Amino acid sequence: MPGSNDPVDALLPLPLPCFHMLLALMEGERHGYALKREILRRTGGKLNLGSGALYGSISKMLDQGLIEESEERPDPHLDDERRRYYRITQLGRRAAQAEAIRLRQLVRLAEDSLGLPETA
Numbered sequence: 001m002p003g004s005n006d007p008v009d010a011l012l013p014l015p016l017p018c019f020h021m022l023l024a025l026m027e028g029e030r031h032g033y034a035l036k037r038e039i040l041r042r043t044g045g046k047l048n049l050g051s052g053a054l055y056g057s058i059s060k061m062l063d064q065g066l067i068e069e070s071e072e073r074p075d076p077h078l079d080d081e082r083r084r085y086y087r088i089t090q091l092g093r094r095a096a097q098a099e100a101i102r103l104r105q106l107v108r109l110a111e112d113s114l115g116l117p118e119t120a
Contacts, residue, residue, distance in 0.1 A: 007091070011064060014099045017049055017057045022066060022096040025088040029070045032058060032084065058086065066092035 014022070017039070024030060024038040035058075036049050049057070061067045070085040088096070111118055 006094075008095050008098045011066070011095050012098055012102055014095060015057065016047070017053055018061055018066070019096065019099050020047060021057060021061065022088055022092050022099075025067060025086060025092070026096065029072070029085045029087045031086070035086070061092070062086075064091075065089055066095055 020039045020042065021035050024035055024042070030038065032054055036054050039047050039049060058067070062069070066089060067086045068089050070087045072085065108118070110116070
């Protein structure tokens, strides 16, 4: 768990779109539109990022060092050269892990407060 001097602490809580993007990038590099599609799939269509939210979040995460642009292209002959591919950084992995822990603790608090049974 991050300590009080950990740079991850200043990034929490992560905005929901950023958290979803980091989770999607844990599986491998993706371009912006592929991130949008993957988040739509994972959330059953409940989180549909518009272009401004998508690329604004990408820009912010690049600035924060959570993700970086990749120089590699999956298949240059089949891909649009204008696409930018992104990958998660070590800081991004740590931030996603810390956010998952924070959310788990929040859910436990809510379960206790509401008298709900604990989740498995």
